[in-house]
Amino acid sequence: MKVSSGCFEIDLFETDVDDADHPYASQFKDMLESVAEHYGCHLISFEVNRGTVLFSFDSDELNTEILDLLKK
Secondary structure, eight states, X not given: OEEXXXXXXXXXXXXXXXXXXXXXXXXHHHHHHHHHHHTTOOEEEEEEETTEEXXXXXXXXXXXXXXXXXXX
């Protein structure tokens, strides 16, 4: 996983999941949007390329929470 400029990049799916409209990617995006709503912010980018998901939020608080969880 990489994080740069507030964008998370995670190898999450098999390579045949190659766009945001794939059912698995769509479910993950829905989950991210729900988390953003809980934090009172927005999912500002979401891309899927050969199983790798790139996403970002417009909340430093949420980004920090995610980083803290990933450190554990």
